[in-house]
Amino acid sequence: MTHDQPGETIFTWGAPPLKFGPGAVDEIGHVLYSGDEMSAAFTALTNDRYRHIVLAQAAARFPELAQLRPTRRPEDPVCPSCRGAGGVAQYPQLICECGNLGWIPAGSVLEPF
Ligand SMILES: [Zn+2]
Numbered sequence: 001m002t003h004d005q006p007g008e009t010i011f012t013w014g015a016p017p018l019k020f021g022p023g024a025v026d027e028i029g030h031v032l033y034s035g036d037e038m039s040a041a042f043t044a045l046t047n048d049r050y051r052h053i054v055l056a057q058a059a060a061r062f063p064e065l066a067q068l069r070p071t072r073r074p075e076d077p078v079c080p081s082c083r084g085a086g087g088v089a090q091y092p093q094l095i096c097e098c099g100n101l102g103w104i105p106a107g108s109v110l111e112p113f
Pocket of ligand 1: 079080085086096098
């Protein structure tokens, strides 16, 4: 789970890369990950589920990044956590494991870091 930072902008972290909690998107759309919020050292995020979450949140938070929003395919199932609601209505600051899209990429696994 993460939360919105007051005054957060795509330049909060000195873009690029664009930073979203532990996830980030660089200037050509690669999804990156930093285990240390204070570090600018990023590695590529290869897990499909985490990429889905970061891209969904990038598109939701910043209109400039709307083209990064994942596109649902027919085989992609409803999110098992929010049952398709796209997060928890009472707690809009919480990020569901579906990135608040209400669905997850078929075959993806939420692996521990
Ligand atoms: Zn969900």
